[in-house]
Amino acid sequence: MSSNRELAAIFQKIATVLEIMGANAFKINAHVKVARVLEDLVQDIATVEDLSTLPGVGKSSVAKIKEYLATGEIKELSDLLGSIPSGLLDLMEVQGLGPKTVRRLWQEAGVVDIPTLKSAIEGGQLESMPRMGKKTISNIADSLAFLEVASERTRIGDAMPIAEMIIDQLAKTKGVNNIEFAGSLRRGKETIGDIDILATTTDSALLAETFCTLGGVTKVLVRGDTKCSIRLDCGMQVDLRIVAEDxxxxxxxxxxxxxxxxxxxxxxxxxxxxxxxxxxxxxxxxxxxxxxxxxxxxxxxxxxxxxxxxxxxxxxxxLPQTPPLIQHSDIQSDLHTHTIASDGHLTITELAEEAKRRGLHSIAVTDHSQSSMQANGLSPKRLEQHIADIKKANEELDGINILAGSEVDIHADGRLDYEDELLAELDIVVASPHSSLKQDPIQATSRLLKAIEHPLVHIIGHPTGRVLGKRPGLEPDMPTLFAAAAACQTAMEINANSWRLDLRDTHVHAAIQAGAMISINTDTHAASDFDQLRYGILTARRGWLIPENCINCFSFDRLLAWLGRSC
DNA sequence: GCCGTTTTCGGCCCGACTGTTTTCAGTCG
Incomplete structure (x- = not known):
């Protein structure tokens, strides 16, 4: 919901201004907490009946949220922004600058935003400030330069391989016993700020030296006895903590x-x-x-x-006990993949062999439908032939079941891209939105609802169509969709591709609560795409998914029975 | 500003590191 995000941003801004003004730290934290709760809220804030039931939302925040819903703004923020230059908020993004320093830069050196900070550094105005030595000024200049080229957070699909490569190298260092990554990467978040690595060693000096001189290190930010921080050429920061064995x-x-x-x-x-x-x-x-x-x-x-x-x-x-969250080894099928018939790189046989090698009992071939011109979508005639080819491959190959499917476009009005007669010939239908991804939430809800309720649709593929850091995708009313999905026994997909991760973690949790089934698929176009499954699993686990709620964990017989369900 | 299985008032995490200081403030996680 865009209003949730917008409102979260307002609360975050209020917190930042309060910080610069030196307000009570707990009051600041209270605002940050409300911002976070709003960001994670699946339901549109406007539809929450009793706002005070939201965790961390008290009397004062309820009043602010109501004011926003009625007027589209919160006066407290405009009042606060009237008391300080708004450019100071950008300065808070500069690494090493906190509220105290930003306030001093403003009051003692007339710095009001990033451009005036730059000219103050160049003009030497900061040098006369107390507690502002050469090193501090040079660090600020470095951070400013870094801010211009860096993106905010890194997708887990980029961060994970980097972390694993570093750990591989450090693990070979003499004296190292335990080494693992921690932080948001270990929690499986879709984007990562810094990579945190923990290690135990009998030779901390050697480990610190190895870490700070790894290939790709552009700057050593911190080098202490137990903590070192480096910045890599890709822009990521990596922290190493050396801790005691016990x-x-x-x-x-x-x-x-x-x-x-x-x-x-x-x-x-x-x-x-x-x-x-x-x-x-x-x-x-x-x-x-x-x-x-x-x-x-x-x-x-x-x-x-x-x-x-x-x-x-x-x-x-x-939690009364540890929930048996889904694991990689629970996945027995991949129900959304592509071949050279549309925009994939593998033949049906190559795809199936790869799936078999990875221990799956079934693979669904779901090439694009006719409207996806850019993806070489199949005309009805080509699909007929493709179905025959898939069935032939299924007969010829042992040890893997190949299902004939389609990833059929959901048009902007909710119609599907093939006639029902053709869809009925398929073993499995994944219906996905690919175009009109900026349509308003009401239209998006009705569009996806039609697809969910369509009796021949089994799975809704990447339901919002978002691409991380590039496009937000659709913002339908998720609780409505999940209720319908539960009623119609239509599964909602977690597209495991790390650019998508769609459904996202909070959606998965809400979908399960509503009683809907989940399907985790890789949307494979090339053999290596199967490796993306791990990110889908992490997202599923963050959404508290257990194997029982995931159709990819079903045995082949149970999957067939589920695919044959009536709506 | 929020919260309550000792609380409607009094808490709300706290240690490492840096840079600038000669004992500590500010930032970060």
Whole structure:
């Protein structure tokens, strides 16, 4: 919902202005928390009956949200922005600049935005400020230059291979015992800020040296005894923490986060008269109760083990036991793939062989439909021939079932791109939006609803059509869609391609709550695309998906029965 | 500003690192 995002941005801005003005830190945090809750909210904020039921939303925030819904703005923000130059907000994005420094730059050097900061540096005006030495000024200049070329966050599909490559190299360093990545990467978020790596070693000097001189390092940002930070030529920042062997679990838990999860578990510790930090769980006499493994930490806090993907500070501490979240090995079929018949790079046989090699029992061939001209979509006549080719390949190949399908376009008005008679010949129909991705939410809802309710449609492919960092995609009323999907037994896809991850994590959770089935597919166009499945799994786990709610985990017989379901 | 299984008032995580200082403020995660 765009209004959710817009409102979240307003709360975030209020928080940032308050920070520059030196307001109470907890008041600032309260605004940041509301912003986060709004960003994660699946339901349109305008349809929430009792706003005060949202976590972190109190009396004052309810009033602000209501004001926004009635007028489209919040006066407090315009008032606040009247008291400081609005360009100061941009300065807060500069690494190393915090609220105190930004305020001083403004009041003592007349800096009001990034251009005036640049000229103040060039003109030497900062040098006369107290606590502003050569090194600090040069670091600010570096950060400014970096800000111009850097994008905000990195897609997990880019970050994960980098992290794994670095870990591979560091693991070979003499003395290293444990090494793992933590942070948002371990939690499986769709985009990553920094890569966090934790290690134990008998030679920390050697490990730090190896880390700071890795290929691709453009700047060493921090180099201490236990913490080093580097920036890579791709723009990513990587932090290495060297921790004690017997406190690896405590450190892993702490640096995996999220910050919100850490606060919740720390509160849990305080309630039990314990104390929790990155070195372990302690009693009031500072005796260590647990530290070595994450499992022991959660156990001694009286909690079930909480998988990293659930650690977002939401409802995870209320879990009575560890949920059996879906795993890579649970996936037995891929139900959305392409061949050279449309825009893929593999033949039907090559595709099926690759699926078989990866241990799947079934693969659905779902090439594009006729309207997808750019993707060489199949005319009805070509589809007829393609179905025959798929059936022939299915007979010839052992050890894999090949289903004849189509990824059929959902037109802007909700009609499908083939006649029902043709769709009825297919084993499986994935219906996806590919065009008119900027249509308004009401039209988008009705469009997707028609496809969900179509008796021949099994799966809605990449339901919003978003592409991370490039286009937001459709913004339909998700709760309405999920209710219909549950009623019609139409599965909603998690497209595992790391550019898409569509449905996103919060959608998956809402879909399951509504009783809808989920399908995780790679949308494979080339053999290596099967590797993207891991990102779909992470997104599914973040949405609390268990195998029972995912049709790709069904045995072949059960899948066939499900595909034959009546709507 | 938000919250409540000791609380409607009094908490709200806290340690590492940097740069500038001679003991600490600011930033970050």
């Amino acid at each position: 406190a690896f679990g405590a450190a892993l838990m702490y640096f995996t986060g999220s910050k919100e999860h850490n606060i919740l578990v720390r509160e849990q510790a305080i309630k039990q008269k314990k104390r929790l930090n990155e070195y372990g769980l302690f009693d009031l006499d500072k005796n260590c109760i647990a530290a070595k493994t994450e499992e022991s930490m959660y156990k001694d806090l009286g909690l079930p083990y909480i998988p990293a993907e659930l650690r977002e500070g939401k409802q995870e501490l209320t």
